[in-house]
Amino acid sequence: MPADYHIHGLAHQGPPHTVERLLPYVEAARGAGLTAMGFAEHDRYLEGLDFNVFTELERLTGMPVRAGLEVDFRPDKDHQEQLAGRPWDYLIGSVHAVGDWEFDRPGQEAGFETWDLDELYATYFDLVARAAATGLFQIIGHLDLIKIYGHRPRRPVLELAEPALQAVARSGAALELNTAGLFKPVGEIYPSRDILARAFELNIPVIISSDAHAPGEVAREREQARELLRQIGYTCLATFSSRGMAMDPLI
Ligand code: FE
Helix, strand or coil: CCEEEEECCCCCCCCCCCHHHHHHHHHHHHHCCCCEEEEEEEHHHHHHCCHHHHHHHHHHHCCCEEEEEEEECCCCCCHHHHHCCCCCCCCEEECCCECCECCCCCCCHHHHHHCCHHHHHHHHHHHHHHHHHCCCCCEECCCCHHHCCCCCCCCCHHHHHHHHHHHHHHHCCEEEEEHHHHHCCCCCCECCHHHHHHHHHCCCCEEEECCECCHHHCCCCHHHHHHHHHHHCCCEEEEEECCEEEEEECC
């Protein structure tokens, strides 16, 4: 059951959340041969979400449309309270900021010059570990996003990522292979092959995500991600419903 659970139907514009805006994504998903999909808007748009839109899209198209959210993890925020009382199928926990610095935002690249890169990677992966340790997330988003502009640590990245991987394994969450990294300056899937191989050793489940912000980006470079997973040894992909996880063959 090929699925793409990391789709931003509101793109960068935000609400309103309407069937008209989201329908082209569902059509694109079907065109790409997906048999399930999910919208995971950024949590800053949480108040603008209309869960009836997902139900209506399913009714119109027959495509299972899951209700997700991409949560911008902040260690000082009460995410539990923020997320309560809504019928999520899954939640993606992502780290986009170190302190107040939103490192992946266009125009924020200069911040990398102010850090020792080993320290930056360690600080970033510590935040990822803390996100996983909350137990709130079914998916950890783009695990090594900190590489987005191609800044590399001196120490082996696997050593720096190990505490985050251990925390993900303990939490039971899945990792996403996020193909959007191929279209960023780093030009690589998140996370890297080394990290994925370690995730496989730790029995961490995986999914393939596009992080689409436009219909034409749904399921992009999925075949490349699938091939990478096959080479590493993965034979299953996770699927999500009502914050529960199931496994499907990797096809
Ligand atoms: Fe993200």
